[in-house]
Amino acid sequence: MVLIPVISKLNGKRVVLASASPRRLEILTNIGLQFEVVPSWFKETLDKTLFKAPYEYAVETAKQKALEVAQRMPLKHLKTPDIVIGADTVVTVDGVILEKPIDKQDAYQMLSRLSGKEHSVFTGVAILLCNEREGELTVDFYEETKVKFAELSEEMLWEYINSGEPMDKAGGYGIQALGGMLVEYVHGDFLNVVGFPLNHFCKQLSAIYIKPSESPTHKIKGEDSAVSAASRTSEQDMVGPSYTKSNNEGLPHNIVDLLDGFKASKTLFTACRLKVFDVLRASEGLRVKVAAERIGASVTGTERLLDAAVSLGLLHKLGQGENTEHASQFLVTDSPLSLHGYILHCNNVVWPLFTHLESAVREGTNQQERAFGKKTGYLFQDGYFKKDEVEMQFLNAMHSTAKVTGRAVATAFDLSGFKTACDVGGCTGAMAYEFIIAHPGLSVIVFDLPTVIEMRSHFLPGEQNDSVSFVAGDFFKDDLPKADLYILARILHDCSDEKVDELLSKLSKACTTGCAVLLAETVLDEAKTRASRAYMQSLNMLVQTEGRERSSAQYKQLLESHGFSRMRVCHTGNFLDAILAYKQ
Numbered sequence: 001m002v003l004i005p006v007i008s009k010l011n012g013k014r015v016v017l018a019s020a021s022p023r024r025l026e027i028l029t030n031i032g033l034q035f036e037v038v039p040s041w042f043k044e045t046l047d048k049t050l051f052k053a054p055y056e057y058a059v060e061t062a063k064q065k066a067l068e069v070a071q072r073m074p075l076k077h078l079k080t081p082d083i084v085i086g087a088d089t090v091v092t093v094d095g096v097i098l099e100k101p102i103d104k105q106d107a108y109q110m111l112s113r114l115s116g117k118e119h120s121v122f123t124g125v126a127i128l129l130c131n132e133r134e135g136e137l138t139v140d141f142y143e144e145t146k147v148k149f150a151e152l153s154e155e156m157l158w159e160y161i162n163s164g165e166p167m168d169k170a171g172g173y174g175i176q177a178l179g180g181m182l183v184e185y186v187h188g189d190f191l192n193v194v195g196f197p198l199n200h201f202c203k204q205l206s207a208i209y210i211k212p213s214e215s216p217t218h219k220i221k222g223e224d225s226a227v228s229a230a231s232r233t234s235e236q237d238m239v240g241p242s243y244t245k246s247n248n249e250g251l252p253h254n255i256v257d258l259l260d261g262f263k264a265s266k267t268l269f270t271a272c273r274l275k276v277f278d279v280l281r282a283s284e285g286l287r288v289k290v291a292a293e294r295i296g297a298s299v300t301g302t303e304r305l306l307d308a309a310v311s312l313g314l315l316h317k318l319g320q321g322e323n324t325e326h327a328s329q330f331l332v333t334d335s336p337l338s339l340h341g342y343i344l345h346c347n348n349v350v351w352p353l354f355t356h357l358e359s360a361v362r363e364g365t366n367q368q369e370r371a372f373g374k375k376t377g378y379l380f381q382d383g384y385f386k387k388d389e390v391e392m393q394f395l396n397a398m399h400s401t402a403k404v405t406g407r408a409v410a411t412a413f414d415l416s417g418f419k420t421a422c423d424v425g426g427c428t429g430a431m432a433y434e435f436i437i438a439h440p441g442l443s444v445i446v447f448d449l450p451t452v453i454e455m456r457s458h459f460l461p462g463e464q465n466d467s468v469s470f471v472a473g474d475f476f477k478d479d480l481p482k483a484d485l486y487i488l489a490r491i492l493h494d495c496s497d498e499k500v501d502e503l504l505s506k507l508s509k510a511c512t513t514g515c516a517v518l519l520a521e522t523v524l525d526e527a528k529t530r531a532s533r534a535y536m537q538s539l540n541m542l543v544q545t546e547g548r549e550r551s552s553a554q555y556k557q558l559l560e561s562h563g564f565s566r567m568r569v570c571h572t573g574n575f576l577d578a579i580l581a582y583k584q
């Protein structure tokens with residue numbers, strides 16, 4: 001058999017599987033591979049929003065798992081491995097990455113999402129070759145398998161959840177056991193769904209250890225590596241797997257990426273301002289000259305902008321001039337999940353504020369006056385809502401992000417015990433509509449400043465629904481509408497500590513026992529183990545507002561001091577996390 005020589009090449013080498021998964025262990029044991037198991041301590045908490053595609057997240061997590069073990073073994077185990085294998089499996093559906101459920105409710109949310117639909121299972125694998133003369137060598141790849149679930153009844157769902165099987169499995173199911181009964185079809189490598197793409201793994205080993213003349217299986221399709229186009233060599237393009245050399249004399253890629261980070265942001269902002277993605281959608285395959293005319297820009301500038309957008313993965317290769325799936329979904333102006341409004345806000349408001357980050361850090365205050373030449377007392381009345389066009393731009397920004405993150409927040413917890421909710425500072429109602437879709441039977445009152453309520457007609461959804469109503473008022477001055485659940489999305493992070501206390505005291509008085517508050521904020525990761533958007537958000541709050549982002553522990557303390565307990569946090573992986581706490 002062709003694959004046996006691959007395994008024999010590893011004889012005598014210290015091979016380590018950096019995974020505690022019994023399924024991966026079984027798959028590799030079955031092919032006669034001799035290896036040790038050293039489960040990685042790397043937490044699967046990378047910020048998913050930093051990755052362009054789910055497989056990139058899975059591959060990076062796999063790499064980090066392998067690296068952590070490779071670094072720990074010589075120190076803690078006093079042995080140096082020759083090869084460390086890391087793997088990470090994620091399930092994606094409707095653009096959302098599902099990992100392992102944290103509790104039964106989470107498993108329920110995941111499995112309900114999968115019911116009746118096709119989803120993708122990605123396993124990222126990293127093979128870390130230690131002891132290489134010029135430094136470590138990492139080969140990484142991923143495999144995708146499509147799986148379709150049957151329609152699942154509530155009874156079936158709960159029976160499966162109560163079996164306990166979903167808890168340690170990506171997407172909340174195990175295809176090799178009871179979960180197999182939920183599956184209508186599988187397209188692709190079945191073992192990939194179990195947790196390890198064995199066939200692809202063996203082909204990669206062949207490519208590494210067997211000279212082309214020895215093996216007919218060394219050629220591997222080249223387009224599935226996670227290395228960016230810029231860092232590939234022509235040799236890598238020919239062979240297929242992606243090789244990343246970590247050499248002490250090499251470039252510090254993380255620093256280089258940061259040096260270029262602002263250029264990439266500005267490329268995105270400029271392409272959005274010029275409506276490049278709308279123009280390309282209207283007529284695919286545009287020549288650069290025509291595209292330049294349509295966006296009202298120079299040919300040379302357009303050519304470079306489009307090239308940069310291609311290199312950032314926002315457009316397919318030029319010549320075809322086509323929007324990528326993400327561009328069609330999030331960057332054209334009128335798609336249901338368009339982030340265009342938020343991107344313009346980032347360009348027009350956040351960017352000028354960040355140019356004064358140094359002053360903000362020195363002074364510990366926001367930079368509204370330096371950036372926009374006016375002193376703001378209360379951010380909303382004196383700042384964002386001073387002029388209609390600026391208010392419209394702010395509402396657009398909130399509306400677009402609320403639509404993208406709203407479902408993740410609305411489905412974070414079981415809210416079936418609540419009949420009425422008040423979305424305090426609920427803006428255009430985008431979040432409220434997601435709540436009533438996720439929880440039929442719930443009615444939501446959106447409470448916001450009169451000027452916002454007047455403008456909300458610009459943002460009405462296609463279908464009206466009586467379950468959402470709007471009340472104008474000031475949450476510091478006026479009584480809040482009665483409700484059993486108070487939603488506060490991106491409210492507390494804008495307010496000073498004093499204002500936060502004032503608002504929470506008011507909510508505490510409005511709530512009777514059993515009522516709850518649901519906060520939607522970006523929760524800081526206290527361990528600071530991941531490259532987190534949350535810490536960028538934290539600086540954003542510094543330059544922009546009187547407020548701050550907080551960690552789970554800080555929210556817990558804050559909520560408990562106002563009589564809210566039994567706090568639960570759901571890290572949604574989307575723009576906003578969700579926190580639920582009940583009045584004692």
Ligand SMILES: C[S@@+](CC[C@H](N)C(=O)[O-])C[C@H]1O[C@@H](n2cnc3c(N)ncnc32)[C@H](O)[C@@H]1O
Pocket residue numbers: 380398399401402424425426427428431447448449452473474475476488489490491494
């Ligand atoms: C950062 S936005 C968040 C909007 C929405 N909750 C979301 O997450 O999409 C803050 C919202 O609070 C509203 N707001 C600010 N101060 C307010 C006040 N004193 N009374 C009522 N609403 C207020 C603003 O008009 C705005 O809609």
